[in-house]
Amino acid sequence: GMAILPLKTNVKGPAPKADPKDEDIIDEAIKYYRANVLFASFEIKGTADRVLVYLTLFISQCLKRFEKATSKSSGEKIMFDLSKE
Numbered sequence: 402g403m404a405i406l407p408l409k410t411n412v413k414g415p416a417p418k419a420d421p422k423d424e425d426i427i428d429e430a431i432k433y434y435r436a437n438v439l440f441a442s443f444e445i446k447g448t449a450d451r452v453l454v455y456l457t458l459f460i461s462q463c464l465k466r467f468e469k470a471t472s473k474s475s476g477e478k479i480m481f482d483l484s485k486e
Contacts, residue, residue, distance in 0.1 A: 403455075404448035430456035 406426045407419035419425040424432070430453055437443070437457045445451050466483055470476035 402448055402451075404452050406449060406452060426452055426456065429453065430460060434460050 405416050408414075408416045408427065409419045409421055409425045410416070426449070430437075433453075434457060437453070438461065443450070443454060445454065463480065463483065466479045467476055470479055
């Protein structure tokens with residue numbers, strides 16, 4: 402299973418709203434991205450760890466796609482196209 406963790410967002414959805422002053426799972430994934438990709442193995446102890454692994458993989462996929470961007474607008478288009486996959 403996956404955890405439904407609080408998010409800093411104004412969009413209605415199943416996730417509870419996080420306090421804007423606190424770090425949410427997205428902030429944590431971005432903050433620790435470099436350290437997380439250097440691990441050869443990662444022990445998943447709970448559902449929140451699984452979400453962090455998926456977010457780390459998604460960030461990697463975004464960065465890989467951004468390599469092809471030549472401008473801000475092309476980067477936005479690439480991310481929009483990725484969101485539709």
